[in-house]
Amino acid sequence: MSQKRTIRIGLLGFGTVGQGVWKHIQNNGEALERRLGVHIELTRAVVANMAKKRAVRIAKSKLTTDHLAVVEDPEIDVVCELMGGTQHALELTLRALERGKIVVTANKALICEHGDELFKAARKHGGNYFYEASVAGGIPIIKVLREGLVANRFSEIYGILNGTSNYILTRMEREGLSFATILKDARELGYVEADESLDLDGWDAAHKAVILAYLAHGRWIRTQSIQLEGIRGITTEDIESAREFGFKIKLLAIIKRDFTTNKISLGVHPTLIALANMMSRVDDVFNGISLNGDVAGETFLVGRGAGQDATASAVISDIVDAIISIQGKAHHAVSTAAIQAHREISKGVTLAKPSEIIGSFYLRLEVKDEPGVLSQVAQVCAKQNVSIARMIQKASAKGNAASLIFTTHTTNEKAISDTVRSLHRLDSVLSRPFLLRIFA
Amino acid sequence: MSQKRTIRIGLLGFGTVGQGVWKHIQNNGEALERRLGVHIELTRAVVANMAKKRAVRIAKSKLTTDHLAVVEDPEIDVVCELMGGTQHALELTLRALERGKIVVTANKALICEHGDELFKAARKHGGNYFYEASVAGGIPIIKVLREGLVANRFSEIYGILNGTSNYILTRMEREGLSFATILKDARELGYVEADESLDLDGWDAAHKAVILAYLAHGRWIRTQSIQLEGIRGITTEDIESAREFGFKIKLLAIIKRDFTTNKISLGVHPTLIALANMMSRVDDVFNGISLNGDVAGETFLVGRGAGQDATASAVISDIVDAIISIQGKAHHAVSTAAIQAHREISKGVTLAKPSEIIGSFYLRLEVKDEPGVLSQVAQVCAKQNVSIARMIQKASAKGNAASLIFTTHTTNEKAISDTVRSLHRLDSVLSRPFLLRIFA
Numbered sequence: 001m002s003q004k005r006t007i008r009i010g011l012l013g014f015g016t017v018g019q020g021v022w023k024h025i026q027n028n029g030e031a032l033e034r035r036l037g038v039h040i041e042l043t044r045a046v047v048a049n050m051a052k053k054r055a056v057r058i059a060k061s062k063l064t065t066d067h068l069a070v071v072e073d074p075e076i077d078v079v080c081e082l083m084g085g086t087q088h089a090l091e092l093t094l095r096a097l098e099r100g101k102i103v104v105t106a107n108k109a110l111i112c113e114h115g116d117e118l119f120k121a122a123r124k125h126g127g128n129y130f131y132e133a134s135v136a137g138g139i140p141i142i143k144v145l146r147e148g149l150v151a152n153r154f155s156e157i158y159g160i161l162n163g164t165s166n167y168i169l170t171r172m173e174r175e176g177l178s179f180a181t182i183l184k185d186a187r188e189l190g191y192v193e194a195d196e197s198l199d200l201d202g203w204d205a206a207h208k209a210v211i212l213a214y215l216a217h218g219r220w221i222r223t224q225s226i227q228l229e230g231i232r233g234i235t236t237e238d239i240e241s242a243r244e245f246g247f248k249i250k251l252l253a254i255i256k257r258d259f260t261t262n263k264i265s266l267g268v269h270p271t272l273i274a275l276a277n278m279m280s281r282v283d284d285v286f287n288g289i290s291l292n293g294d295v296a297g298e299t300f301l302v303g304r305g306a307g308q309d310a311t312a313s314a315v316i317s318d319i320v321d322a323i324i325s326i327q328g329k330a331h332h333a334v335s336t337a338a339i340q341a342h343r344e345i346s347k348g349v350t351l352a353k354p355s356e357i358i359g360s361f362y363l364r365l366e367v368k369d370e371p372g373v374l375s376q377v378a379q380v381c382a383k384q385n386v387s388i389a390r391m392i393q394k395a396s397a398k399g400n401a402a403s404l405i406f407t408t409h410t411t412n413e414k415a416i417s418d419t420v421r422s423l424h425r426l427d428s429v430l431s432r433p434f435l436l437r438i439f440a
Numbered sequence: 441m442s443q444k445r446t447i448r449i450g451l452l453g454f455g456t457v458g459q460g461v462w463k464h465i466q467n468n469g470e471a472l473e474r475r476l477g478v479h480i481e482l483t484r485a486v487v488a489n490m491a492k493k494r495a496v497r498i499a500k501s502k503l504t505t506d507h508l509a510v511v512e513d514p515e516i517d518v519v520c521e522l523m524g525g526t527q528h529a530l531e532l533t534l535r536a537l538e539r540g541k542i543v544v545t546a547n548k549a550l551i552c553e554h555g556d557e558l559f560k561a562a563r564k565h566g567g568n569y570f571y572e573a574s575v576a577g578g579i580p581i582i583k584v585l586r587e588g589l590v591a592n593r594f595s596e597i598y599g600i601l602n603g604t605s606n607y608i609l610t611r612m613e614r615e616g617l618s619f620a621t622i623l624k625d626a627r628e629l630g631y632v633e634a635d636e637s638l639d640l641d642g643w644d645a646a647h648k649a650v651i652l653a654y655l656a657h658g659r660w661i662r663t664q665s666i667q668l669e670g671i672r673g674i675t676t677e678d679i680e681s682a683r684e685f686g687f688k689i690k691l692l693a694i695i696k697r698d699f700t701t702n703k704i705s706l707g708v709h710p711t712l713i714a715l716a717n718m719m720s721r722v723d724d725v726f727n728g729i730s731l732n733g734d735v736a737g738e739t740f741l742v743g744r745g746a747g748q749d750a751t752a753s754a755v756i757s758d759i760v761d762a763i764i765s766i767q768g769k770a771h772h773a774v775s776t777a778a779i780q781a782h783r784e785i786s787k788g789v790t791l792a793k794p795s796e797i798i799g800s801f802y803l804r805l806e807v808k809d810e811p812g813v814l815s816q817v818a819q820v821c822a823k824q825n826v827s828i829a830r831m832i833q834k835a836s837a838k839g840n841a842a843s844l845i846f847t848t849h850t851t852n853e854k855a856i857s858d859t860v861r862s863l864h865r866l867d868s869v870l871s872r873p874f875l876l877r878i879f880a
């Protein structure tokens with residue numbers, strides 16, 4: 001083994017997201033280390049209360065209440081700012097950037113208010129400021145917008161960017177219950193931010209939309225100049241009426257740019273969206289984003305918007321990008337080299353045998369239209385332990401023939417192919433049985 | 441202006457995709473140049489027939505029939521292999537990689553058969569081999585899988601990876617017409633590959649699935665060991681029966697890995713998928729991919745799978761990554777610097793005024809339940825040129841009151857807010873009108 005460089009990571013804030021990042025790097029860190037050719041050390045986490053019990057394994061010696069023990073430690077390469085709030089977070093982020101560190105953040109409000117200053121500080125001191133986790137955690141939207149779809153100009157970006165309000169609207173719609181009733185539940189489940197206005201009045205979605213608008217159009221739009229409305233006023237009557245008109249109600253952020261007049265608009269408001277539009281199917285705590293590019297056309301992405309794991313996934317992808325940028329390599333270069341490491345990890349993987357591939361199936365048989373056929377078919381299936389879930393019989397175009405169409409309960413690929421073979425051998429089955437899989 | 445490095449690009453193949461790449465770099469190249477701080481030169485394109493008329497502007501001097509004029513030109517940095525086929529493409533790609541060039545490709549069959557050899561050649565000679573365009577053009581799935589969701593292990597990846605078969609199935613379902621009838625149409629529209637088996641027997645989807653399985657699990661699965669079935673056997677009766685059971689039929693590629701037994705399976709076959717699953721809504725030529733990661737949960741992506749523009753979008757994003765890797769910079773570092781350039785491009789953008797923001801609206805009014813109210817409301821709307829599309833009247837819980845709910849035809853934000861204000865002033869309107877936007 002050659003000497004590997006050690007990358008040291010410090011966390012400002014050790015709440016839900018911080019602990020998620022810690023946990024997943026503990027669990028999957030080795031795979032990342034092989035890919036990147038470095039050693040990753042979780043060096044220190046700043047907490048408010050040393051005594052508090054936490055759900056992750058962490059040595060007491062790695063906890064501190066002193067933010068500067070992370071921000072000013074010259075050994076620490078990457079600082080994850082997961083504390084939230086703007087004033088103190090700004091101060092600490094700037095200190096870290098001034099020391100040339102890379103800062104990874106999930107703090108949308110901070111970027112929204114001070115993005116310019118922060119990016120400038122990062123550039124000036126040779127560090128960097130990464131923020132994939134700030135918008136729609138489980139959807140790598142920053143990377144998609146900035147890298148994957150770099151060839152495009154975006155005339156329209158719209159989406160559901162706040163999971164909590166989407167959860168409330170989805171339940172109001174499904175259960176016909178009032179906003180107040182569902183809100184009470186959502187609070188009890190811990191889905192609503194301490195500052196409820198962020199979720200309920202659209203501020204959280206607005207912060208995220210401002211970041212997307214900046215990425216797409218290079219302009220910081222002040223939240224004051226956004227058409228901003230939340231979901232408090234929506235009644236079950238609205239939801240019902242919208243449905244009668246063929247719509248669902250979703251809290252949408254809509255960013256439009258007209259490239260002819262060069263006008264841009266950004267609105268965040270509850271919006272009626274046609275049932276035929278896939279966005280109307282983005283329910284519960286999920287986020288959805290549609291990007292309309294002049295080259296790629298529409299790209300539509302759905303994923304978990306928030307929560308410990310989805311946000312941690314985004315933070316870790318930024319940490320990986322941070323490490324790559326510290327190594328001075330381009331992403332693909334590393335990836336090519338990493339493939340060897342990757343394959344090492346995949347050692348011992350084998351292809352599943354047909355008997356190990358579980359599924360349920362659809363079968364269409366052309367059979368003689370005479371008594372006893374159904375029982376013969378059922379017997380063949382029973383012999384292979386294939387149990388029939390539902391069946392339809394249809395008249396066939398040919399006289400004296402019928403279609404027997406059925407679905408099975410869960411079985412496996414071997415049992416079903418044996419069944420098909422046996423069915424084909426029956427005199428009453430007139431042609432090769434036609435098999436389809438059922439996705440579950 | 442400082443001296444900018446010139447990056448020279450050569451194209452092997454100048455068919456639909458090649459011309460798309462040429463066109464979009466001609467049109468939007470300046471924005472990319474500013475972002476990247478380089479000069480991009482489209483140096484040469486290899487064609488089969490010099491005389492053929494083409495839809496893009498290109499100097500005759502840039503065309504050649506000699507592949508080596510691209511592959512062996514020491515000035516050319518990035519070679520885009522857009523010729524298709526495997527034998528000649530392999531030979532030329534290896535030659536280019538041996539010269540340390542970066543090769544960008546859309547050739548899924550080639551990667552599938554010779555990926556290992558090609559990646560090794562790239563690594564050995566310090567070049568690189570990029571292939572975002574090989575799977576689902578308009579969806580940056582390679583980048584999402586490898587970078588955006590790098591923190592995840594994937595227990596399940598499934599999707600619609602072939603646009604042509606999806607187009608045929610969608611039309612069979614919508615129009616109740618036979619496979620043969622729709623196939624004829626699809627051929628006439630030029631939607632079916634010259635080698636029809638690629639689209640109709642699932643080979644194209646299988647190639648793409650093999651690439652995704654490799655990325656996710658580090659193993660090249662031979663196409664021979666895939667459960668591979670195409671769409672030729674599907675009848676309108678199957679589509680109807682599936683619907684009766686609550687399903688649609690889609691050609692799905694399904695990659696599963698069980699991390700306990702370390703078994704992997706890959707199947708490409710027509711599959712019944714529940715109408716409630718968003719994947720069943722991915723229609724026409726669109727592709728859809730669902731990734732189930734152990735950290736981020738499910739991420740679902742939809743976009744154009746093929747066609748000139750979507751594929752060009754993917755090729756150009758790889759060209760950008762190639763340039764970044766030539767510059768020896770990490771992606772984010774460039775992006776931060778690029779933000780200035782980006783903002784320059786955005787100069788002159790202004791926020792649209794309310795009167796310039798077009799839309800249609802939903803209004804709920806609480807009104808006195810008495811004659812003449814509707815006419816008063818209609819009059820106020822007419823005065824602002826707001827025309828009513830549909831209306832529902834509902835009894836209110838309060839006696840002597842009713843809800844008047846209506847949608848408008850297209851108008852603008854100023855007109856609607858003036859309308860709301862005027863309506864509020866009417867004696868017959870009992871509370872502040874409640875306004876929602878309609879997404880169009």
